[in-house]
Amino acid sequence: MKITKIETFRLHEHANLLWVEVHTDEGQVGLGETFRGAEAVEAYIHAICAPMLLGKDPLQIERHNKTLLRGYLGFNGSGVETRAASALDIALWDIFGKAAQLPLYQLLGGLCHDRMRAYNTCAGINFNSRGEQRRTITTGGTAPRTRYDDQVAFVDYPDELAQSLVEEGFSAMKIWPFDSVALQSDGQYIGARDIRRALEPFDKIRRAVGDNIEIMCEFHSLWNTTAALAIARELGQYNILWAEDPIKMDSPQALADYRRLSGLPVCGSETLATRGTFRDLLAADALDYVMIDLSWCGGISEAKKIAALAEAYQKPIAPHDCTGPVVLMASLHLGLSSPNAIFQEVVRAYLAGFYPELVTVLPELQRGYLLPPAGAGLGTELSAGLKARPDCITRSSGR
Structure with a gap:
């Protein structure tokens, strides 16, 4: 079996997403995906990666992953090189599954879980589109209510949001009410009044549903350690499940200090790439939860190693999804086959919104749990409709 063609696809409407298809001479087509900087990743795939892969055996996945991920460029970050390697690695695993006529979770060791618990990230449908990156809502009760506009809801009516999630079977949710305050001081300072105001959603959620739902707090690495600890002193009363990226995640010592002094469990997330980064944070005793984004960390091959590393430190994993449907499928396969996976992130606004327009099959969500995907590979x-859209930009290398 040989790789004969590599194609990429991106849409103007969802401009942060990039899909890659790897074609073989035996008819299998592997699908991959990555996120953010789509045009730059597209260029890198065709200029650098395609010449390395065309004519090669697609089932030599580990060899290709080492070449693309651990090459001269990009081996120590989550930039263009790593994202390209990640998307291609996912596609090669998809080919492997199709060639073996088995789902990916079986190739990764088989089911460790019969279903995977999901939590809802409370984003709106435009949260991660171009121009809407990390959009912060401070509507003050004036925004129109639309189905699953959860990013508005967690500010304006978090009690109703929590109740609706519990009714749908979710047992965990993630919100980020401190982000708008961080923008005022570039994350250098937060006063008591702003802390109190940002804590209101947590208070309303606990009053509405008590401990029937776990709450994660996302900080998007916007705060310095001093300000993050000031927040943590007050946030602790709401018994949150984790504080995600509370500071810039490039200092193991600073993060370990935060974890020790804050008393809050720390989640290290999609901003981190490759096993070396996670190794350093785990060795520094800086993490409680390991979040992996398969399209940023190095693909399925690298994510499997990170999951095993986390297990060696007796830490659970919770794969990331606030990006695209292909990575969601790949992440679910990884989680189902990993003994230390406890959650799969989903965005119900995406699942009910644009995800069904992009792919033929999505994971089945039942009462807050995702079921194992059927079918070979991913x-x-x-979808045929995606490729036929007038705003679809297609680029091809090979024949």
Whole structure:
């Protein structure tokens, strides 16, 4: 079996997403995906990666992953090189599954879980589109209510939001009410009044549903350690499940200090790439939860190693999804086959919104749990409608 062609696809409407298809001479087509900087990743795939892969055996996945991920460029970050390597690695695993006629979780060791618990990230449908990156809502009760506009809801009516999630079977949710305050001081300072105001959603959620839902707090690495600790002193009363990226995640010592002094469990997340970064944070005793984004960390091959590393430190993993449907499928396969996976992130606004327009199959969500995908490989394909759209930009290398 040989790789004969590599194609990429991106849309103007969802401009942060990039899909890649790897074609073989035996008819299998592997699907991959990555996120942010789509045009730059597209260029890198065709200029650098395609010449390395065309004519090669797609089932030599580990060899290709080492070449693309651990090459001269990009081996110590989550930039263009790593994202390209990640998307291609996912596609090669998809080919492997199709060639073996088995779902990916079986190739990764088989089911460790019969279903995977999901939590809802309370984003709106435009949260991660171009121009809407990390958009912060401070509507003051004036925003129109639309189905699953959860990013508005967690500020304006968090009690109703929590109740609706519990009714749908979710047992955990993630919000980020401190982000707008961080923008005022560039994350250098927060006063008591702003802390109190940002804590209101936590208070309303606990009053509405008590401990029937776990709450994660996302900080997007916007705060310095001093300000983050000031927040933590007050946030602790709400018994949150984790504080995600509370500071810039490039200092193991600073993060370990935060974890020790804050008393809050720390989640290290999609901003981190490759096993070396996670190794350093775990060795510094700086993490409680390991979040992996398969399209940023180095693909399925690298994510499997990170999951095993986390298990060696007796830490659970919770794969990331606030990006695209292909990575969601790949992440679910990884989680189902990893003994230390406890959550799969989902965005119900995406699942009910644009995800169904992009792929043929999505994971089945039942009462807050995702079921194992059926079908070989990832178990999904790009929809024919996506490729036929007038705003779809297609680029091809090979024949």
